[in-house]
Amino acid sequence: MLLALDIGNLHTVLGLFSDGILKAVWRIRTQHDFTADELAIKIKSLCELHNYKFQEINHIAISCVVPPVLNALILLSKLYFHTKPFIISPGIKTGLSLHYDNPKELGADRIANAVAAYEKYHCSLIIIDFGTAITFEYISGKGEYKGGIIVPGIQIAAEALFFRASKLPKIEMFIKPPQVINRNTIEAMNAGLIYGYAALTEGLIQRIKQEISERPMVIATGGFAPLIATEVRGIDKIEEYLILEGLRILYEKNNPRTELV
Structure with missing residues (x-):
């Protein structure tokens, strides 16, 4: 079995x-x-807990944006799974043409999302990942990674409000209010964050479309996708675990003789 690990700043999937x-x-x-x-x-x-056998894991694929964690992951793979982990890094086979000034700056999560989406749909794409940061990627119909946008995510924005505005409370859970105009502070903050990010996303989708000649399919992914993307006009699909599929595909592309069971 293959264990895919997406190591993000706040959560590991x-x-x-x-x-x-x-x-x-x-x-x-x-x-x-x-x-x-x-x-x-x-x-x-x-x-x-879910009736799977730990000892049957024999392949490891990693996307990591937290460098200090990598040494522990490499040791984990060696000690417990007796294998060398596959780590998304510069120079791996992606199947995409990376049109980026410095491909080494491109985050592993962004590469995995782009690879998975293009492998599945084979068309022009805008991919929006609602994670710690919100990233937008544009892939041409020819499989060219053309670049994207990075925005602070909803959780970062909520923490900034709490730390920088002394009278505003900390939001412990994001709950979508039934309306935009609200009569208490928590709901007003939730509305501002959820509907505000929905409006931001809609606006950036339109700006990307104005700069390109294709009619892309728009895909949303990431932990906050179910919360925000449902309020965004113009999103065609929600693929919550796109990055995990990307890790599997990249592992197979770079280990073609490996049989995954």
């Missing part, structure tokens, strides 16, 4: 693949100082 099919998805908090043993305990517990 784990996907378990068998025969190329995503069987299970788990989300845990990213700890910048966790050890290989601690992570192994968490993975083993999740596997046992």
Whole structure:
């Protein structure tokens, strides 16, 4: 089985693949100082909780935007899965033509999303990942990664309001109000964040479309996609676990002789 790990700044998403099919998805908090043993305990517990065998994991694929965590992940792969992990890094085979000033600056998560979406749809695409940061990617119909946009995410914005505006409370849970105009502070903040980011997303989609000659398909992904994307006009599909599929595809492209079971 293949274990795909998407290590983000706030959360780590784990996907378990068998025969190329995503069987299970788990989300845990990213700890910048966790050890290989601690992570192994968490993975083993999740596997046992959902009736999967920890010892049957024999392939590891990693997307990581938190460099301090990589050493623990490499050691985890060696000690517990007896394999060298595949890590998205500069120079790997993607199947895309990267039209970026410095491809080394391109985040692993952005590459995985682009690869998965183009592999599935084979058309011009705008991919929006609602994560810690919100990223927009434009892929041409010829499979050319043309660039994108990076925006602070909804959770960053909420924390900024709490830390920078002394009278505003901390939002513990994002709940979509039934209307835009609200009569209490928490709902007013939720409306501003959710509907505000929906409007921002709509505006950027339109600006991207004005700069290109194609009519792209628009895909939303990431942990906050179900919350925000449903309020955005112009989004065609929500693919919540696109990055995990991208990790599987990239693993297979770069390890063509490996049989994933």
